[in-house]
Amino acid sequence: MxxxxxxxxxxxxxxxxxxxxxxxxxxxxxxxxxxxxxxxPKVGLPCTICYWSDKRAATVSRIISDRKIAVRHNKTNCLDWYGSRYEILSELEEEEEIFTKRRNGRWCMEGQAFKDGVHLMLHYQRHYIDPSF
Known part of the structure; x- marks a missing residue:
């Protein structure tokens, strides 16, 4: 128009x-x-953990129940800190984080409120560390 x-x-x-x-x-x-x-979610599914301004590439490591999953961070190689360019590697770190599915269908870190909490985005990986902090 x-x-x-x-x-x-x-x-x-x-x-x-x-x-x-x-x-x-x-x-x-x-x-x-x-x-x-x-x-x-399935084991091996790529995902992104969203911490306020930072994002971490991760992978679903195990399914605990239909509403609870464990994820592990992918190792990364920093190419440019201020340009936020990272190479996401297939190797996983040892520490697991647990996420639960909420009533609204979104995934949030166990023990945190959905509002202002750490969220999980399934089906894609992004790694971003905010250099201003």
Whole structure:
């Protein structure tokens, strides 16, 4: 839609358009949340642990129950500290961290509240250490 077309709309037409956009956004958000909720972790699945501003590459190491998993950090090789470039290696560190699946379908570190807690993102790996801290 061009700017001229939008400016030619009446206020009722604009409000109808806003309602359509709002409805689409709500349906989209519901589909995204359902997709997140339906992710089933498996041993060896890559994941990312999100600590406030830092992110650590990890791998699911064992399934404790359908709502609890253990992950281990991947070893990394720093290529550029300030450029945040890391090579993620396939070797895993020894220490495990436990995450639980919450009612909203998201994974959070065991013993922490979901709000302001450490989260787990499944199916991709990213390693980022914020150099400003």
């Amino acid at each position: 061009t700017r001229e077309e939008w400016l030619s709309f009446t206020q009722e037409q604009k409000n109808a358009r806003y309602k359509l956009q709002s409805k689409w956004q709500e349906e989209h958000d519901a589909r995204v949340l359902q997709a997140i909720y339906n992710i089933v």
